[in-house]
Amino acid sequence: MMFKAYLVVCFLATAANAQSILVVRLVDGSDASEGRVEVYNNGTWGTVCDDSWDDTDAGVVCRSLGFHSGTRVLGSPAFGQGSGDILLDDVSCNGTETNLGDCSNAGLGVHNCAHFEDAGVRCSTGVRLVDGTMLGSGRVEVLYNGEWGTVCNDGWDLTDANVVCRSLGLGAARVAFWAAVFGEGTGTIVLDDVSCSGDETSIFDCGNSGLGTNNCGHSDDAGVICEHGVRLVAGSNASEGRVEVYYNGAWGTVCDDSWDDTDARVVCRSLGFDSGTGVLGSPAFGQGSGEILLDDVSCTGTETNIGDCSNAGLGVHNCGHFEDAGVRCFELNFEDVRLVDGFMLGSGRVEVFYNGEWGTVCDYRWDWFDANVVCRSLGLGRAIAAFWAAFFGEGTGTIVLDDVSCSGDETSIFDCGSAGLGTNNCGHSEDAGVVCANGVRLVDGSDASEGRVEVYINGAWGTVCDDSWDDTDARVVCRTLGFDSGTAVGNAEFGQGSGDILLDDVSCTGTETDFRLCSNAGFGVHNCTHFEDAGVRCSTVYVVRLVDGSDESEGRVEVYARNNGAWGTVCDDSWDDTDARVVCRHLGFDSGTGVGNAEFGQGSGDILLDDVSCTGTETNLGDCSNAGFRVHNCVHSEDAGVFCSGQTVSAELRLVDGTCNSEGRVEIFYDGVWGTICDDFWDDTDAGVVCRSLGYSSGTAVGSAEFGQGSGDIIFDNVECSAGDTALEYCRSNAPFDNNCSHAEDAGVRCTE
Known part of the structure; x- marks a missing residue:
């Protein structure tokens, strides 16, 4: 047995010297067929440098991942920069390899590159639909020996067509066509007698008479109409993105001229969602490439496919890619959550939608982690408090969730552990509730720092009337959302909202830390219309x-x-x-x-x-x-x-509460306020910088608020000066105002002449 084990070890070592089988993945592409190439070695993923990277190398990668062929993508702009090690450089494949590790390269980890040179690929299934009369339709063509050829309709049926449609991301097949319905192709008839079981990922995996073997003419060319010809690209998840449509063998974009929520709903429903909203222009999901295939889309809302909607004609447009349209889709199912009967914005009894009705959540084991998931899923920030015992009143209907146990990382309360939907041993006197950190959001601005102000109460978002709306009110809203300041706008500058107008005659003093503390006419009390919806533009001091x-x-x-x-x-x-x-x-x-x-x-x-x-x-x-x-x-x-x-002026320093001018608690005037320094890492080198900047020759450090606790902000923490620093603000430290300290840790100095 020892001899046999030795032989195996020797064989593996010899094999490793001959070639390296590398696991490969594609990262940050719009779908599984494209992305930055990453390889796995020694427990970590790393990237490939694009030096000498070409289509032959890309083809090896794509074929190893189950695709038919591929094209190279150079540098990071397309798929972003990777991180970690650059594991391969100077890759040179001859095209016969089955794994990237078989290709010539500079050696694992040997390179002269940076991550902005990370290589990528776009893989192809080797299948396309051409000369269709509508989106997602056409004559089936396959890539063989470097050229496109056709498929004979002998034995061609809906099962075969289904494999083609799914491999192109076009849903299921609606119809399988024979007799060159989409016109006769040219070149080789590559496949005949195709017989798919329906489970295949590519038409090349289906039974057939052999590549290039047929008894057909092009009058027998096969075709399909697929369920849809649309996909979403470059969103943060599968439910949103830039809208792209498939026509004549390629994906293209849709112009946002007249694009609205009705059009978006048709797109979303065709992709299996319940509804959706339109997104205008490229900032949200980036600019596409290739042709702009649709413009002036106008759906009635009854269509099942965007191709059925009125438009200017395939390929007819007057747009640029900065006008590419997008959508955000959503599902109206049991994974809906709302807060009702709250006494302030962003608070209330937690209710979830299940089996067509709203029900409640039992408070057994209900804690801040569970409440936090609810608040974040509603866009209301973190949870301030979790409430038990029907604090916001008893609900009705089913108690849908009990024994909820969230880790805090979930995006929905339905992702948390529970006793099971509808399984509970509770009564409505145990209904759970929450108060969230804020009940306000900004909508329809050009970015997250501006928009129409909307507030959340009793399960719905509503608007704020601009009567008496001013910069003081705006600043409180902006500070509530984490910005430093803001200015007010009115007259529905960011468009008219819908739903209830929830607040009017808002009057903040400016000292409020939360918009909910401002005076107003009362929830739902107003004399306004939506053309008076209030908005803000928030700003950040960098x-x-x-x-x-x-x-x-x-x-x-x-x-x-x-x-x-x-x-x-x-x-x-x-x-x-x-x-x-x-x-x-x-x-x-x-x-x-x-x-x-x-x-x-x-x-x-x-x-x-x-x-x-x-x-x-x-x-x-x-x-x-x-x-x-x-x-x-x-x-x-x-x-x-x-x-x-020109001359620089150091930040102003002072020593406070010492027994003489040369000692005291260190305070610094920064960004318009006086504040203290935390004593973490505080030492004599730091003290020396402070003392010399105040005209002394040196100094010693003291901590633990030896000169008493200060007030206001703690401005610097983890200060680490070097002997050559001339002012405290040039020393290494945490970012201003970023600390984990209390004033019991205020730093001080004793300076000497």
């Missing part, structure tokens, strides 16, 4: 820093937004000296010049701003025009930077 320069006057520009919680970079698209001067003046310099192309190295994390365009009068980068928070078409090789010039 904290700015310069990174990886030779000193504090230059570097890569990075910004921190309090509602994002992390540092990110700025893209250099349209970046110029005017933008740079705003950054530099914000940091205390007199002027500055802009640089791009990651002159100070590539950053990491999110690219937060793009297409920045300052007028020069702004005091903060967040006041400048831009594409929208986290909206960009960039990679980190385009990170913007600045060279600042």
Whole structure:
């Protein structure tokens, strides 16, 4: 037995030296047939560099994944940059390989690339429909020996047609056609006597008389009409995306001229959803490529397929891809949740829709984690409190859920553990309830920072009347949603809402931390119509820093937004000296010049701003025009930077509550407020920087609020200065206002002459 085991080990080692079988996957494509190529090695996934990457290499990848063929995609713009190791470079396949590991390459982990060179592929099933009279229809053609040929209709039936339609993502087959209904093709008749069982993923998997073997003429060419000719691309999930339609062998887009919710509902129902809303233009789901196939779509709502709706004609349009239409689909099923009978916005008894009626949730084991899932699923932020014992009154009907147990990561309460739908040992005196962090949202703005103000009460969203609506009210709304400030707009500037007008005569003092605390006429009491719907434009004050320069006057520009919680970079698209001067003046310099192309190295994390365009009068980068928070078409090789010039003025420091001027609690004036420093990592090097900036020669650090607890914000935490730092704000630290401290940890110093 020992000898046999030794032989096996030797064989495996020899095989490993000869070739490496790599597991391959496609990531971040619009569907399973395309994406960034990633390979698995030594327990982790890594990417492939696009040096010498070509269609032959792509074909090997695609065939190994069960597709017929493939084409290369170079660089990261199409499918984004990967992370982790770059595992393969200089890949060169001859086309006969069955696995990417069989192809010549520079060696696992050997490369001279960055992730903006990550290789991708678009795979093909080797099947297309051409010369159809409607979307998702046409003569069936297959790719063989590098050219397209046809399929003979001998034995051709709905089962065979079904395999074709499903392989193209066009749903089930409606009709199988014979006798060249869609016209006669040319070239080889590739398949004859096709016999599918219906379970195949490709027509090439079905029984047939042999590739190129037939007794037919092109007058026998087979065709199909598929269930639909539409797909959704580039959404965050399968229920939303850019609408693309299939015609004459290729996918194309739909122009948003006259696009509305009626059109969206037809699309969504054809894809198996219950309803949907229309999304105009490319910002939400990106611009498509290829032809714009439909324009001026006008559905009545009774159609079963978008191809049945009135339109300008296939391929007839006056649009660009920045007008590509999209949809957000949804299902009206038992996975509906609402809050009813609450005494404030975003609160109430939890009710769920099941078997055609609304029912309640039992409070046994009901806790904050369960409540949090409900609040987030309704777009109401986190949960503030979970309530028991029918706090919001007893409901009626079925008690649908009991023993609910959520981890907190679920997107719906129905994803949480429970006793089973309709299974309970409770009465309505145990109905569960919640209060959510906010009961407000912004709708129909160009991005998340603006829109019509809508509030949630008693299971529905409604609008706010603009009577007495002003900037003070807007600022409270914006702060409730995590922004720093805001301005008010009225007269339904973001379009008229629907449903009830829930608030009128809103009057905030400006000190409220939550919009719900503002005075108003009472829920549902108003003398308004929807053309008076109120809106807001919220703004964020960006904290700015310069990174990886030779000193504090230059570097890569990075910004921190309090509602994002992390540092990110700025893209250099349209970046110029005017933008740079705003950054530099914000940091205390007199002027500055802009640089791009990651002159100070590539950053990491999110690219937060793009297409920045300052007028020069702004005091903060967040006041400048831009594409929208986290909206960009960039990679980190385009990170913007600045060279600042002129005298810088350090942030103002003071020592408070010491026994003399040279000691005390350290307080810093930052972003318009005085605040303290947390003592995490606080040491004599940090104290020395503080003391020298105040005119002393050195200093020693003290912590644990030795000079008493301060008040207001804790501005810096985890401060780690080096001996060469000239001001506290140049030391390494957490982002401003980001801390895990209390004032019992306020830092202090004792300075010496």
